[in-house]
Amino acid sequence: MALDARQWLDKIRALPLTSPVRIMNVCGGHERSISMAGLRSALPDMIDLIPGPGCPVCVCPEEDIYQAIQIGLNEPDSIVVAFGDMLRVPVNVSSKSVRSLEQAKAAGADIRPIASPSEAVRIAKSEPGKTVVFFVAGFETTCAPVAGMLAEGIPDNLLLLMSGRLTWPAVEMLLDYETPSFDALIAPGHVSTVMGPEEWQFVVDRHGFPAAIAGFTPDSLLAAIYSVLRQKLDGRIFLDNCYEQVVKPHGNPTARRLVESTLTIVDAPWRGIGIIPASGLELSADYAQHNARLRFPVHAENARKNAGAMPPGCDCARVVLGRIKPVDCKLFGASCTPRSPVGPCMVSDEGACxxxxxxGIRTRSAEHEETTCT
Structure with missing residues (x-):
């Protein structure tokens, strides 16, 4: 019989922990569930839950956002479409310049938010005289349906500006640090559903860290937290699947085949972090005619102040890397709020900030004042 959240909490509280344990969750959806359920305040003080690199909007290269803005503003008969969160992410230009896709729309560019790749196809078919540029920022779960869209065939006037990213290379990079910022890993459920649980086996085999895959309910998350804690206590390290009802061995074979047949893995920049080898997804050579990077001039302007970086004073990169908590950023809740975000982590629904x-977590002390599930 499956345990409920209260029962898992009781089991966790009964564990004989003698030293702090830092557990990183990779998925923005996990972080939202953890925070909304108040799990941090429900768990023993020695357990530190750390949000990690689980927000594709947060790590989308600043220069790619700038390129999308410039296409919208400067390319005649163009329509730029993107998932809603991307429209508000600011780039590093002066306050008098257009700083986001949302501002480019206000300035007259044809910028449209979409919720799925099929909307991009629909818009391209309904606007045959326009060039539609689909700005794709996302992890494996976003790139899989984009791959399906490509495999089905897309209109000639639909181009893609790809900023797809793989999640595991970022975790590998964090584990390769001399002093990793965490002791155990909660691996993402949705990514594992697509790519398979095996994608996270390296955490155990190469680095010897406890790992568990979780779903998005408090009971699944608490089961994964209990698993990695028991692994540490028992000295028996393995990859545990606490989301078996959805995550199956080898993932979704069809989705993986579509990704492999339409996209190619490349070295890729992560905003504020730098280039992570083999972490990007770009259109394969067979789909080069739909690659917006090859069709339009590169609006790089690397001479721009802080081009490619996080905004000045913004600590989003260290938040994404799990080096600090959102409340440790001096801009958090001051000049940076959801109404007027400075950094991308305050824009996206998957951003930790x-x-x-x-x-309701506005200060460090408030970390332990959440509404709990108990």
């Missing part, structure tokens, strides 16, 4: 603010 936005999640913490929405959950």
């Amino acid at each position: 936005r999640i913490w603010w929405s959950s």
